[in-house]
Amino acid sequence: DAKTTQPNSMESNExxxxxxxxxxxxxxxxxxxxxxxxxxxxxPEYVIHGLTSNVNxxxxxxxxxxxxxxxxxxxxxxxxxxxxxxxxxxxxxGGSNYKLTFGKGTLLTVNP
Amino acid sequence: xSGVTQTPKHLIxxxxxxxxxxxxxxxxxxxxxxxxxxxxQGLQFLIQYYNGEERAKGNxxxxxxxxxxxDLHSELNLSxxxxxxxxxxxxxxxxxxxxxxxxxxxxxxxxx
Numbered sequence: 001d002a003k004t005t006q007p008n009s010m011e012s013n014e015x016x017x018x019x020x021x022x023x024x025x026x027x028x029x030x031x032x033x034x035x036x037x038x039x040x041x042x043x044p045e046y047v048i049h050g051l052t053s054n055v056n057x058x059x060x061x062x063x064x065x066x067x068x069x070x071x072x073x074x075x076x077x078x079x080x081x082x083x084x085x086x087x088x089x090x091x092x093x094g095g096s097n098y099k100l101t102f103g104k105g106t107l108l109t110v111n112p
Numbered sequence: 113x114s115g116v117t118q119t120p121k122h123l124i125x126x127x128x129x130x131x132x133x134x135x136x137x138x139x140x141x142x143x144x145x146x147x148x149x150x151x152x153q154g155l156q157f158l159i160q161y162y163n164g165e166e167r168a169k170g171n172x173x174x175x176x177x178x179x180x181x182x183d184l185h186s187e188l189n190l191s192x193x194x195x196x197x198x199x200x201x202x203x204x205x206x207x208x209x210x211x212x213x214x215x216x217x218x219x220x221x222x223x224x
Contacts, residue, residue: 034212036213041217042217043114043116043202043204043215043216043217043218044155044202044204044213044215045114045215046212046213046214049212087155100157100213101157101170102147102154102155102156102157103154104154105154
């Protein structure tokens with residue numbers, strides 16, 4: 001399985017942008033890049049995913065490097081509610097045998 | 113609210129016992145996934161079912177088994193419990209191969 005590397009922790013201030021990096025140098029051509037986050041005492045929550053092009057949704061933006069060996073999750077204005085563990089994950093394969101392998105993620109602290 | 117319901121929320125039992133965890137997926141989702149989250153191992157994929165059939169297996173012990181019923185709810189059976197089985201068990205569901213996973217809030221299992 002292709003692996004991802006994320007910083008263990010990051011800190012941000014409320015209402016400032018946050019850029020969460022992820023390295024995935026062994027990504028294959030058919031691997032999607034997924035981001036999930038886990039708030040305290042809750043199950044993981046889907047944030048965004050993409051294949052090659054940058055993606056935007058109401059929660060965040062995903063910037064994917066041209067060689068796809070890295071990506072960045074962008075929270076445009078961090079709030080206290082964004083404090084969570086953020087996981088960058090690569091999908092394993094296509095077809096119906098689809099699973100996500102979570103790593104340790106990045107613990108994001110948001111300061112008021 | 114993800115739409116995925118897990119019961120019970122908490123379970124305390126003794127070593128050697130057997131327990132059953134239940135998951136109701138989001139309405140319309142055919143796939144159910146089980147994950148285990150412990151402090152030292154992070155989120156580990158256990159098993160996936162699609163419309164009643166097992167589709168993918170991860171790090172699931174032989175003492176553990178699962179099934180998905182015709183109404184699409186799923187049960188995870190854990191037997192001959194050991195102290196090391198104490199963890200959060202999450203269920204997730206999705207509607208298609210690259211669709212986001214929607215996680216429940218988990219069942220916290222404590223084995224004493």
